[in-house]
Amino acid sequence: MAAERKTKLSKNLLRMKFMQRGLDLETKKQLEEEEKKIISEEHWYLDLPELKEKECFIIEEQSFSLCEDLLYGRMSFRGFNPEVEKLMLQMNAKNKVEEVEDEAVELDVSDEEMARRYETLVGTIGKKFAKKRDRASYEEDENGHIKPTVKVKKMFLKPQD
Amino acid sequence: MAEAGGITTESVAGDRARAARTMLDQVVLPGEELLLPEQEDAEGPGGAGERPLRLNAGTRSRGRVVCGPGLRRSGDRLLVTKCGRLRHKEPGGGSSGGGVYWVDSQQKRYVPVKGDHVIGIVTAKSGDIFKVDVGGSEPASLSYLAFEGATKRNRPNVQVGDLIYGQFVVANKDMEPEMVCIDSCGRASGMGVIGQDGLLFKVTLGLIRKLLAPDCEILQEVGKLYPLEIVFGMNGRIWVKAKTIQQTLILANILEACEHMTADQRKQIFSRLAE
Numbered sequence: 057m058a059a060e061r062k063t064k065l066s067k068n069l070l071r072m073k074f075m076q077r078g079l080d081l082e083t084k085k086q087l088e089e090e091e092k093k094i095i096s097e098e099h100w101y102l103d104l105p106e107l108k109e110k111e112c113f114i115i116e117e118q119s120f121s122l123c124e125d126l127l128y129g130r131m132s133f134r135g136f137n138p139e140v141e142k143l144m145l146q147m148n149a150k151n152k153v154e155e156v157e158d159e160a161v162e163l164d165v166s167d168e169e170m171a172r173r174y175e176t177l178v179g180t181i182g183k184k185f186a187k188k189r190d191r192a193s194y195e196e197d198e199n200g201h202i203k204p205t206v207k208v209k210k211m212f213l214k215p216q217d
Numbered sequence: 218m219a220e221a222g223g224i225t226t227e228s229v230a231g232d233r234a235r236a237a238r239t240m241l242d243q244v245v246l247p248g249e250e251l252l253l254p255e256q257e258d259a260e261g262p263g264g265a266g267e268r269p270l271r272l273n274a275g276t277r278s279r280g281r282v283v284c285g286p287g288l289r290r291s292g293d294r295l296l297v298t299k300c301g302r303l304r305h306k307e308p309g310g311g312s313s314g315g316g317v318y319w320v321d322s323q324q325k326r327y328v329p330v331k332g333d334h335v336i337g338i339v340t341a342k343s344g345d346i347f348k349v350d351v352g353g354s355e356p357a358s359l360s361y362l363a364f365e366g367a368t369k370r371n372r373p374n375v376q377v378g379d380l381i382y383g384q385f386v387v388a389n390k391d392m393e394p395e396m397v398c399i400d401s402c403g404r405a406s407g408m409g410v411i412g413q414d415g416l417l418f419k420v421t422l423g424l425i426r427k428l429l430a431p432d433c434e435i436l437q438e439v440g441k442l443y444p445l446e447i448v449f450g451m452n453g454r455i456w457v458k459a460k461t462i463q464q465t466l467i468l469a470n471i472l473e474a475c476e477h478m479t480a481d482q483r484k485q486i487f488s489r490l491a492e
Binding site: 112 | 280290304319382402436450
């Protein structure tokens with residue numbers, strides 16, 4: 057069925073810039089390498105013999121960042137700018153450890169909030185399937201949650217003399 | 218006459234070439250030549266004398282030495298071009314041997330270096346690029362596409378007079394420096410326009426490096442005073458912001474003065490401020 061088949065995105069679409077922003081460095085490098093392999097014979101190249109470079113043991117660098125392990129330039133203290141504080145942790149950890157693996161995947165929604173939402177969800181979905189007579193019994197509880205009020209069963213009342 | 222003079226100066230310079238190893242943390246002056254460890258052993262006592270046994274011969278030979286700021290390569294030796302203290306850092310983690318040598322000098326004038334993060338002031342907006350003053354000999358150019366999420370239709374909101382935190386992609390003596398506010402992955406990672414308010418002031422380059430050192434006590438103490446935000450540019454510019462103007466000014470004065478204070482004087486001042 058059409059609904060079961062996953063929509064396949066064409067290669068050209070995947071190569072567009074907005075699709076590649078979320079990719080890792082590695083996948084980007086792989087894509088670039090694949091593109092380079094498609095080089096056809098029309099590309100010109102120099103037909104020179106390989107020149108041997110003189111072995112030089114000294115490399116000149118003008119940057120201080122290679123010499124001293126400097127911290128990241130933006131800093132924030134005592135919560136003045138939370139985004140910068142997050143960046144500080146990221147950047148300074150990158151300097152110390154090459155591979156930074158996420159220790160625990162941060163939950164977007166906490167467990168408590170999830171339970172609360174689920175509670176109200178049961179009420180709202182239940183209301184959809186209740187019969188018209190029962191829908192009136194769904195009232196707003198405290199906190200604004202929609203819950204069905206417990207119906208008191210009507211018993212036969214004996215007439216009093 | 219000229220030849221004889223040339224030869225004598227050469228021999229004098231050759232005699233004065235000292236081993237880099239012995240000059241570590243000492244003051245060196247421009248014009249001095251330094252020998253690297255491998256050459257020093259070779260030029261030492263000849264075959265008749267004792268050859269020092271090298272147990273770790275593998276690590277010493279064939280290592281690439283990096284000569285950092287203040288040093289230049291002249292043949293097989295290092296030539297000092299700035300006055301200051303000679304420093305050395307061993308390579309970490311068993312990577313390609315040799316280590317890094319550099320001269321720890323002090324200066325106020327910044328020369329753009331590729332990869333440095335700097336604070337610039339936008340001075341002009343011409344067509345597709347901004348001209349940003351970084352304190353060098355000429356203003357750096359910053360393309361409007363070099364911001365995160367910028368496209369031809371979606372231009373960044375940058376005005377003349379704004380402060381920009383960015384890094385150099387092109388910075389050499391032959392070309393106009395170019396900077397960007399984006400890293401190699403295309404993310405901003407803290408770069409871009411620096412927010413409203415705050416104070417920008419200039420200090421020496423050596424102080425910036427001292428403050429950005431991993432074990433800097435000054436920053437740890439400053440961070441305990443009150444909530445604040447600082448941005449350090451490698452071109453000697455610091456931008457600070459705190460909740461009130463008075464706090465901002467106090468912070469700026471501390472950072473400017475801490476260059477010439479001893480640790481005790483600094484602690485006195487901080488204890489007075491904490492009251």
